Amino acid sequence: MEGRYQVGERVVVRSDTPKGYCRTPFYLRGRPGVVTGQLGPFLDPEKMGYGLPGLPKRFLYTVRFGQSGLWSDYDGPAGDTLIADIFEHWLDPGE
Amino acid sequence: MSGHDHSHESENLPPLEGAGGPALENLVLEEAIRELLIEKEVIEAREVERLLEVLQTRRPALGARLVTRIWTDPDFRKLALENGKAAAELELGINLVEAPEIIFLENTPKRHHLVVCTLCSCYPTYIMGPSPTWYRSKAFRARVVKEPRAVLAEFNTDLPEDVEIRVVDSTAEVRYLVVPVRPGGSEGMNREALARLVNRDSMIGAALADSP
Secondary structure (H helix, E strand, O other): OOOOOOOOOEEEEOOOOOOOOOOOOHHHOOOEEEEEEEEEEEOOHHHHOOOOOOOOOEEEEEEEEEHHHHOOOOOOOOOOEEEEEEEHHHEEEOO | OOOOOOOOOHHHOOOOOOOOOOOHHHHHHHHHHHHHHHHOOOOOHHHHHHHHHHHHOOOHHHHHHHHHHHHHOHHHHHHHHHOHHHHHHHHHOOOOOOOOEEEEEEOEOOEEEEEEOOOOOOOOHHHHOOOOHHHHOHHHHHHHOOOHHHHHHHOOOOOOOOOEEEEEEOOOOEEEEEEOOOOOOOOOOOHHHHHOOOOHHHHOOOOOOOOO
16 A cells, blocks of 8 residues: 655645544644655554444544644744645645 | 443442542443453453453553664664654554554753643553543643743643644644653663653653663
């Protein structure tokens, strides 16, 4: 299984609000980031959470965000960042 | 420990911790779910005990061994940064087949990593043992992604503005272990002495390694 996004590519976290269990924190939804790592395919925890087998597998990425892009009132230096692991079905291509 | 009886009495509950410890209702809920899973034969009581026994052998000193070898052995450092789990198994001689992936985050004079799990409390338990209570607290998890420098200051960890703070939200399948910057003045120290400088919080990124 290959990942759709490459390291260095810009992405945006989807701003969906599905009901039930998911692994994408609210504060990252709708936020732009950059792929910094391809972690590979994993069983889908959002399905396993309901006792399902977790298939199809989902490709997982490490995505980097600028803190000032997450919080309009961030009061630290512009270079501060945050990374999180986000599954491919939660990502759209960025600009 | 009174063996394998399925008593529903609460006398086996562990003592309550301080204000940040698990609430009594959570302990009761855990016991109820565990006993239901055992009664329904989803898990066996001895599986739970076996896992707890394994986890009780894991502690921050094991993480410190990994950090000091990364500091002192360039080949091991390369392996650790490429395949964290393989490196941990090699150095510690433990089986991590059931453990999640492990990624080492190397701090530098220009970048400081700080780990959190905002969704729950993911932590490299398989190496470090149970996480500290503050790591599981809602206040830490909510605040650290938004005001990491204020939180670090509360740990007496003040970093200059030209050091990038990189918060790492451990949201999915990977557990993160921070490799703190090797402190100045530690040149020539052996690994055993170095390990005493690697405090638990420095492997989460809340603190720096101690000075010799």
